[in-house]
Amino acid sequence: MPDQVGHDGRMTLEEKKQEVIEEFSMYEEWLDRYEYLIELGKALEPYPEEEKTEEKLIKGCQSRVWLDYEVKDGKLYFRADSDAIITKGIISLLISVYSGRTPAEIAADDFGFVDAIGLRENLSPTRANGLVSMIETIKAAAAEMAGQARHDNGENNVIPGSTRNLSKEVLTAEDVAALQPLYTDVILALKQVYDPEIPVNIYDLGLIYELNIDKERKVSIVMTFTAPNCPMADEVLHEVEESVKRVPGVTGCTIELTFEPVWDRSMLSEEARVDLGLDYEEDEYGKLS
Amino acid sequence: MTVQEIRSRFPALAQTVYGKPLVYLDNAATAQRPLAVLEKEFVLASKSNANIHRAVHKLAVDATEEYEKTRDAVRDFLGAGSREEIVFTSGATMSINLVATCFGEAFVGEGDEIIVSVAEHHSNIVPWQLLCRRKKAVLKVFEIDEFGGLMVDSLEKLISQRTKIIAISHISNVLGLVNPVREIVQIAHNHDIPVLVDGAQGSVHEKIDVREMDCDFYAFSGHKVYGATGTGVLYGKKKWLESMPPYMGGGEMIETVRFSGTTFAPVPGKFEAGTQNFNAVPTLQEALRLAREFQEDAEVIENQKNITEYLLTVMTSDPRIHLYGVPRGTAEKTPIFSFTVEGAHHEDLALILDKMGIAVRSGQMCAEPLMDRFGVTGMLRASFAPYNTLEEAEYFVKCLNKAIAMLV
Numbered sequence: 001m002p003d004q005v006g007h008d009g010r011m012t013l014e015e016k017k018q019e020v021i022e023e024f025s026m027y028e029e030w031l032d033r034y035e036y037l038i039e040l041g042k043a044l045e046p047y048p049e050e051e052k053t054e055e056k057l058i059k060g061c062q063s064r065v066w067l068d069y070e071v072k073d074g075k076l077y078f079r080a081d082s083d084a085i086i087t088k089g090i091i092s093l094l095i096s097v098y099s100g101r102t103p104a105e106i107a108a109d110d111f112g113f114v115d116a117i118g119l120r121e122n123l124s125p126t127r128a129n130g131l132v133s134m135i136e137t138i139k140a141a142a143a144e145m146a147g148q149a150r151h152d153n154g155e156n157n158v159i160p161g162s163t164r165n166l167s168k169e170v171l172t173a174e175d176v177a178a179l180q181p182l183y184t185d186v187i188l189a190l191k192q193v194y195d196p197e198i199p200v201n202i203y204d205l206g207l208i209y210e211l212n213i214d215k216e217r218k219v220s221i222v223m224t225f226t227a228p229n230c231p232m233a234d235e236v237l238h239e240v241e242e243s244v245k246r247v248p249g250v251t252g253c254t255i256e257l258t259f260e261p262v263w264d265r266s267m268l269s270e271e272a273r274v275d276l277g278l279d280y281e282e283d284e285y286g287k288l289s
Numbered sequence: 290m291t292v293q294e295i296r297s298r299f300p301a302l303a304q305t306v307y308g309k310p311l312v313y314l315d316n317a318a319t320a321q322r323p324l325a326v327l328e329k330e331f332v333l334a335s336k337s338n339a340n341i342h343r344a345v346h347k348l349a350v351d352a353t354e355e356y357e358k359t360r361d362a363v364r365d366f367l368g369a370g371s372r373e374e375i376v377f378t379s380g381a382t383m384s385i386n387l388v389a390t391c392f393g394e395a396f397v398g399e400g401d402e403i404i405v406s407v408a409e410h411h412s413n414i415v416p417w418q419l420l421c422r423r424k425k426a427v428l429k430v431f432e433i434d435e436f437g438g439l440m441v442d443s444l445e446k447l448i449s450q451r452t453k454i455i456a457i458s459h460i461s462n463v464l465g466l467v468n469p470v471r472e473i474v475q476i477a478h479n480h481d482i483p484v485l486v487d488g489a490q491g492s493v494h495e496k497i498d499v500r501e502m503d504c505d506f507y508a509f510s511g512h513k514v515y516g517a518t519g520t521g522v523l524y525g526k527k528k529w530l531e532s533m534p535p536y537m538g539g540g541e542m543i544e545t546v547r548f549s550g551t552t553f554a555p556v557p558g559k560f561e562a563g564t565q566n567f568n569a570v571p572t573l574q575e576a577l578r579l580a581r582e583f584q585e586d587a588e589v590i591e592n593q594k595n596i597t598e599y600l601l602t603v604m605t606s607d608p609r610i611h612l613y614g615v616p617r618g619t620a621e622k623t624p625i626f627s628f629t630v631e632g633a634h635h636e637d638l639a640l641i642l643d644k645m646g647i648a649v650r651s652g653q654m655c656a657e658p659l660m661d662r663f664g665v666t667g668m669l670r671a672s673f674a675p676y677n678t679l680e681e682a683e684y685f686v687k688c689l690n691k692a693i694a695m696l697v
Contacts, residue, residue: 030307030644031695038637038695062652063636064666083666084634085696086641 013105016097017113024117037089044092047081058133063087065134069141074215075100076145078138090119091134098138104216104251106142111135146218146254179213182249186211186219189243196232200276202240206267209258218252219244224263233257290586295676298323298579302676309646312681317462317490317625317672318650319512325575330517333568341567342541355571360557366577367507367524368498374530376557377570380521381489382412384508385456387523387560388485389416391533392454392506399425402451406431406439406468407662408461411655413487417456431457433662437464437614444476455484459491459507463654463670464614465625467495474503483529489513493674494623496584499524516576517569523560530556537562583675596673596682597624603686604628609693613663624673627654630689633696635669641692647685 011019027033051068058065063084069076078099082088097113098106114120120131190203190211202208202223210222221240225233237255244253268276296302301321304311313321333355339348341356360372369375378384397403403417407430414428421428429447432440439457455477460467470491474484483505491497492509499507506529511520525533535542535553539562544552553559583589601622604612609631616622630638639651650670653660660667671685 031641034641034644035695062667063634084636086637 010100013097013101013109020093020097021113021116034086037086037093039089040092041082041085041088041090044081044088044095045079047079052081058130058137062130065091065130067091067134067137071145075102076106076141078141080134087130090131094134094138102216103142103146104218106138107146107218107252107254111139143254146214146216146220146252175215179215179217182213182217182247183211185247186213186244186250189247190221190240192243193236193239195226196230196236198226198276200268200272202236204269204272205263206269206272207263213250216251217249218254219250221253221255222258223255224258226263228259228262290582290588290675292589292592292676292678295583295589296678298325299676300324300327306646306648307644312647312677312684314671314673314677314681314685315648315650316493316674316677317465317513317670319518320493320515320674321676322512322515322517322572323575323579325579326515326517326572329572329575330568333571338568340564352567355574356565356567359571359573362574362577363522363524366492366497366581367522368500369524370500371527373556374524374527376523376525376530376560377565378508378521378523378560379519379566380510380512381487381508382416382510382521384506384521384523385413385485385487386416387536388454388506388508388525388533389420391536391560392483392529393420393424393426395533397424397426397453400451401426401453402429402449403427403453404429404431404444404447404455406433406457406461408433408437408439408464408656408659409456409458410462410487410489411657412489413456413458413485414658426453427451430658431455433464436617437461437466438617438620439468439473441469441472441476444473448477448480448482452480452482455482456487457484458487458489459497460494460623460625461614461656461659462490462625463627463656463659463668465490465623465627465672466614466616467491467621467623470504471502478503483526490623490625493580494584496581505529511569511573511576514573514576514580517566517572519566520569520573522573527556530560535559535562539563541565589675592679593624593673593675595679596677597622599679599682600624600626600671600686609697613668624677625670626672627668627670629665629668630693631697633693635667637696638669638689638692641695642685642688645688645691647688649685 024033027036047066052066056066056068058067063082065080065082065087067078067080069078071077076099078095080091080095082091114131114135187203190208191201193202194200195202195205195207198205205226207225208221208223212220221244223240225236230236237257241253241255244250299321302311302313333352337348337351337355339346339352341349341353343349360375363375364372376384376387378387397420401424403421403426405414405417405428417428420426431447432443434440455473457468457470457473459470470486477484485506485508486502486504488497488507488509490513492514497507505526507524509522511522512518542554542559542562544554604610604626605615610628611631612626612628614622614625614627629635635651639649642649650672652667654668654670673682
């Protein structure tokens with residue numbers, strides 16, 4: 001479940017959404033709703049001209065929309081602009097709801113309130129597409145942020161190829177100590193998932209390349225399969241996610257699939273080798289962190 | 290015909306949207322269809338539904354007859370010399386693609402040149418770009434002036450020994466100005482260069498006579514002249530159609546098929562491969578009859594002229610509004626009005642107008658090079674049909690002012 005505790009005396013995400021729904025329902029006529037959105041748009045905090053770059057432009061909108069974010073204290077803060085004022089009002093509404101929330105909160109949210117206030121169905125399809133693109137961008141920011149949080153402080157936290165300049169999550173010694181039992185539990189959960197072809201669990205097979213838990217207790221996993229064209233891939237990924245999410249204290253789980261490096265038998269754990277009756281000549285076994 | 294008489298034939302116009310009477314001003318995108326067209330398609334689908342040109346049974350014979358009768362109707366509508374010069378397509382886009390592909394295959398080679406105008410719809414740009422990519426040919430651009438008028442004087446300079454074809458719209462879907470196609474054709478023909486005219490808007494607003502215009506190809510869509518969607522026409526001079534290879538291979542376009550080699554049916558069959566849109570194409574009979582009536586009826590002409598003059602006055606006298614496509618000299622303006630408003634985004638305006646019951650188009654109108662030419666990201670377009678009233682034009686202006694007041 002998402003973290004629902006109020007931050008700095010702010011409303012929780014649920015409270016804020018409810019407030020927006022109530023505010024919107026006061027306007028019966030669509031023209032009045034547009035007036036309201038126009039006001040919100042005009043009041044939106046200015047966005048620096050020099051940051052209206054192609055990279056921050058959201059695709060799929062008839063009007064141009066730029067969206068950017070930064071991370072402070074593990075929370076996402078959005079800022080945006082548009083050359084169309086109603087669109088700007090919609091962004092303002094989204095920002096007022098989602099800015100200052102944790103990646104876990106945003107990732108767990110279904111954005112259903114957009115439907116509740118009739119924005120999606122009452123806008124032209126092209127506009128609705130733009131709205132969907134805006135929501136996707138906010139979700140992607142949350143996912144990216146969650147994926148970058150690492151427990152091994154000191155390592156480079158920026159995902160290669162990412163152009164976003166995110167502040168990395170720094171964990172104190174207390175944080176690490178507090179998270180330690182959770183790591184044990186999550187590894188136990190991973191050991192419940194078996195490879196569909198080899199009678200060894202995915203952890204001991206060495207399929208888990210990275211396992212990180214951030215301060216929000218969101219688990220991110222980088223894993224592989226024994227073969228790139230595994231027909232059971234989706235089922236296994238689903239099983240991993242479900243198994244991890246069931247661990248008490250875990251707030252979310254994202255899994256990234258990779259085939260770099262390609263899995264080979266040297267990645268088997270010693271236990272797995274014994275289970276499989278393999279001799280172990282190599283010195284290097286697993287590559288788990 | 291009074292406007293009210295006309296309106297009563299178009300069932301879609303009687304509806305309300307968001308509790309307001311519908312004011313449909315997106316006719317350049319697609320026109321509403323009269324009952325006669327809707328009924329025709331229903332009758333064909335429910336009674337004479339059979340594949341054409343093939344079987345000998347009653348239904349197939351009836352369907353074939355309706356389909357081929359339509360070819361005659363189109364010939365008459367365009368003033369073409371023979372029915373063999375009329376090819377049915379899915380719309381103007383397919384018509385132009387057919388020419389770009391087949392004419393291109395036969396006559397365009399590496400280093401050759403094709404001329405299009407900067408004001409073309411994407412459908413009259415992209416097929417030529419694809420051809421240029423395939424053949425390593427060059428696309429050259431015919432410019433317009435700041436008012437949207439084609440700079441015909443510059444055409445001579447653009448033409449070279451390598452120019453193989455000129456593709457130009459009869460009326461731009463954004464600017465609404467009638468291009469001097471007759472003059473362009475004459476210049477081109479002096480250099481033995483054929484001309485394709487994109488008549489998607491021209492077929493609606495102008496009385497066409499392809500022989501008088503002397504163009505080599507004329508393309509239009511059925512749905513913009515009150516016909517069923519998925520119908521379209523390519524007129525091509527016989528000498529060109531006969532010297533072009535087929536577009537698609539398949540049933541009906543062949544004469545004999547052997548694995549040692551296949552011979553093709555004579556034109557226009559050569560270009561009509563596969564099952565044709567036989568329930569929809571015959572609606573063009575009713576649609577084109579009506580379109581022609583509109584083009585000839587004094588009352589309709591008068592009404593369209595009043596609307597055009599009223600909007601031209603409003604839009605050229607309001608300093609907040611920038612109209613693109615202002616008639617100069619003898620140039621004729623059709624009731625297609627594309628404009629921008631200082632400080633108000635086209636999309637915002639369109640959204641607000643929509644909630645007032647007015648359907649207009651906003652954005653790039655499938656003419657991105659033209660938007661770039663004027664340095665705008667998009668425009669708002671109100672396009673009128675003979676079923677639109679002057680009162681609707683006035684209501685549109687009133688609502689536009691209200692929308693601008695909300696935004697600026």
